[in-house]
């Protein structure tokens with residue numbers, strides 16, 4: 001699996017897909033990403049060291065994802081991330097975090113701030129329609145308001161292409177995201193081994209009506225395929241070949 005890439009459009013940064021103990025929530029009905037996990041901490045640490053050794057610091061920004069939340073990474077890997085940031089002059093560091101780990105965010109910000117590294121936390125909120133999110137997607141966020149979520153998180157992921165979504169609902173989600181958060185990352189639902197299926201009609205509405213409105217917005221990443229950031233797909237043989245096709 002490819003675990004290193006560079007995002008060359010919109011907020012240029014390096015990105016690494018690391019491996020941890022796995023998502024502890026695992027109940028989102030649309031997700032099977034949590035399968036990228038191992039209970040063998042030493043193997044995770046070694047794998048992550050190899051991936052981190054590819055970081056160059058070229059953009060002074062690094063995004064770390066791990067098919068879960070940053071507290072699910074080994075402590076040693078967190079130290080290795082900190083070390084590589086210092087060594088390569090990285091001053092902005094992005095992580096993912098589920099709402100359940102929100103209390104781990106402030107200590108991480110404080111820890112990295114002491115080293116001159118600004119932490120940005122992205123959380124998969126999927127939609128600001130609480131009822132849809134909790135009763136259908138099983139996300140585990142409850143009815144936390146956008147304002148409450150923004151106390152912890154800087155960026156949000158939204159999930160589109162689901163049965164029941166409309167042009168209006170998708171636009172509303174993006175606009176709320178842009179009002180409360182620095183950046184919005186739109187993921188288009190793809191068929192995987194989880195229960196929820198993508199709705200082709202909703203995806204078509206997104207492509208025709210929503211995509212053209214936001215494709216040039218510097219604060220909106222749009223992943224039509226979940227490997228568009230260049231990680232998570234088939235491994236490329238040559239370094240830096242997997243430049244992203246980020247819209």
Ligand code: SF4
Pocket residue numbers: 023024025026027028031032033034067068098124139
């Ligand atoms: S979407 Fe995130 S929180 Fe939900 S099961 Fe998948 S990895 Fe876990």
